[in-house]
Amino acid sequence: MISSLRRFLPKPFRNDKPVIPVVRLHGAIGGGGPLKSGLSLATASIPLEKAFSMKKAPAVALVVNSPGGSPVQSRLIFKRIRDLAKENEKDVLVFVEDVAASGGYMIALAGDEIFVDPSSIVGSIGVVAAGFGFTEMIKKIGVDRRVYTAGEKKVTLDPFQPEVPEDIEYIKSLQLEIHETFIDMVKSRRGDVLADDPDLFTGKFWTGRTGVQLGLVDAIGDLREVIKDRYGDKAEPKLISAPRGLFGRKAGLGVGLAKGRLLDGVGEELISSVEERAMWMRYGL
Template sequence: MRRFLNRLLPKSMRSEAVTIPVIRLHGTIMAGGGQFRPSLSLATTASLIEKAFAYADAPAVAISINSPGGSPVQSRLIYKRIRDLAAEKDKKVLVFVEDVAASGGYMIAVAGDEIIADPSSIVGSIGVVSASFGFTDLLKKVGVERRVYTAGKNKAVLDPFKPEKKEDVDRLKALQLEVHETFIDMVKERRGSKLKDDPDLFTGLFWTGKKGLALGLVDALGDMREVLKDRYGPKTRLSLVSSPRGFFARRLGFFGSSAPADIAGQAANGLLDAAEDRALWGRFGL
């Protein structure tokens, strides 16, 4: 009861330090990931989010976001878990953008009751993108014949080793439009009248935090420590929520029971993952 009454007092009259749990959601967003490519997904973030909202006396949860996006499904699942717990625990959610909160990263950011960004942060990119490669002539050059057998005429659509078909591309774009509409609805629901009437807002463009403030994509400019101490008093303590892994857990998690060939395969896949990861960050000059 004393702590509850203490929170009602002006910050200058508070007798106790307020502790604010902090979650760092940094990285690309996608299901899976692994040792060679740490990523954000509901599976990798759920326990952190639960722990942060378990701070009974904390008036708010602070979330640091630094993500160029990724899976729209995982982005929405993380967003929903944050909002569900915020309602259940009756806590305010303050989101702080570091380098970038774009695409799926911004989808997670709108889970915040307030979004605070650095003036030079990148925000926005409210759109959907699919990227792949075409290898239609590669197999001929290396003398390899590819054999694919399917049941169902559409089971091998957008095969990277075959020329594109217009109907396949049209089908993909239709799916993208549906996902894009869901994204737009989420942003409008959470940001509401704060959003400015700008024709470029939902085109996939992105802006600095300073411009994002003018567009209504963020609420303020600043950094986490300064904002939290100003809001909850100079004695405010930031408690980073993490899931540390011990020495043996790290070793077992990496090697497990895999044979050397499996580890080599994981490493090869890791190189491809790293290239894709680099491309996501590269879109924003990072």
């Protein structure tokens, strides 16, 4: 009721300053475990929907800081952003912090404009799969591993068995398909400004300054500077976060409380943390 009467107040007493909702999309994509949530459609949906539902906001700002991860979750987040932008007729401004590489850059493509710091890292338009082989180790410690399958390819790239060239070629063919999807997304969103550079789709990455020259991003600028320049000095960014659930964890994710599950979670958490740290280190972070 108070809100509906505000328009009748004298102008000096109105609160007409533009508010720009801000959603932070941070971390490895698809990573996480029972004790730690990674960046995924499940964790991003609630704040995104809340931000785009703010009717008076002329735009939604997204702060992206991710070294990549799951191509599926990256594309799902990208698509949700574009769908919400279309449904609510909002501009989308993306601001890259330390890095928007690989899947992080795929999410950044959802922006109508992408802003970076001169030292941000952007790009890495490629696909990677990594693992370890333990065939010599189990021989040395005297382990006899037994695996029974229905389907001859159920143990493709088993780390406890020697690599099979046919399996490697198959995995590479899958990577090429995923890579083509990524390239198509980049061309669809940035094709009119992309530089003609043979390294663009090789998985190479660049600083934000070079990214502007290559057309991967639009300009150098920070969130507050751009918002005030676009929407006036009184414009204010408003951070939109997912609601917190049990133990302060973001809502929408279950936490295993049984003793066995909790102990398993500690192991998963350790592995997940090591993997995520390696992803950040690849970009010198």
